[in-house]
Amino acid sequence: MTESVLDVRGVSIWKGLLDKPSQDAMVADLREVATAAPFRRYETPGGRRMSVRMTAAGDLGWVTDRSGYRYDPMQPDGDRWPGIPTSILDVWNTVSGTSRPPDSCLVNFYGEGAKMGMHQDRDETDTSWPVVSISLGDSALFRVGGTSRGGATESVWLDSGDVAVLAGAARLAFHGIDRIRFGSSSLLPEGGRINVTLRVAG
Ligand code: MD6
Numbered sequence: 001m002t003e004s005v006l007d008v009r010g011v012s013i014w015k016g017l018l019d020k021p022s023q024d025a026m027v028a029d030l031r032e033v034a035t036a037a038p039f040r041r042y043e044t045p046g047g048r049r050m051s052v053r054m055t056a057a058g059d060l061g062w063v064t065d066r067s068g069y070r071y072d073p074m075q076p077d078g079d080r081w082p083g084i085p086t087s088i089l090d091v092w093n094t095v096s097g098t099s100r101p102p103d104s105c106l107v108n109f110y111g112e113g114a115k116m117g118m119h120q121d122r123d124e125t126d127t128s129w130p131v132v133s134i135s136l137g138d139s140a141l142f143r144v145g146g147t148s149r150g151g152a153t154e155s156v157w158l159d160s161g162d163v164a165v166l167a168g169a170a171r172l173a174f175h176g177i178d179r180i181r182f183g184s185s186s187l188l189p190e191g192g193r194i195n196v197t198l199r200v201a202g
């Protein structure tokens with residue numbers, strides 16, 4: 001598979017880093033994660049239900065409810081999160097530029113019509129560590145802005161097997177998913193998109 005690294009407003013995008021067998025293996029690992037920690041549709045502090053379904057692996061997962069957003073060592077049902085699969089840690093080791101392992105792996109599922117509004121990732125204790133993001137399944141239109149809300153943005157399609165790295169000056173860039181191209185990939189038999197993000201959260 002050909003591989004190239006794009007720069008989109010400081011975000012590095014490794015096109016096609018994961019080949020099809022690697023993507024299939026990662027999906028199988030994520031099915032085990034979802035068995036131990038089911039996907040949930042969270043309610044935001046403002047009382048709106050998110051269109052994206054979420055779960056997590058590692059020491060810390062990310063949850064939200066009426067009391068706010070936070071990293072939590074427990075699932076909402078009181079269980080710990082499952083471990084981060086090795087196939088996913090391998091990607092961190094390839095692209096993060098750090099030998100410190102991630103302690104949080106967030107998994108987002110986008111069904112038809114799901115999207116994610118523009119946001120910054122700043123709930124981590126130390127936001128100087130990179131965030132590594134893996135795309136699997138249907139293609140998604142990823143929008144990247146600057147470090148304050150509003151202003152110029154640039155959009156790029158993230159396809160299955162692409163890996164994005166938010167580091168350095170782009171670590172606190174606003175970003176979001178405007179839409180997915182439902183059914184554009186056959187990786188997930190029922191369609192949809194999975195996004196996996198790795199962080200040092202705690
Ligand atoms: C997504 N990604 O690709 C949403 N956050 O579905 C993110 O919110 C994200 O891609 C931090 C770093 C990289 C990302």
Ligand code: FE
Nearest residue numbers: 119120121175
């Ligand atoms: Fe994000």
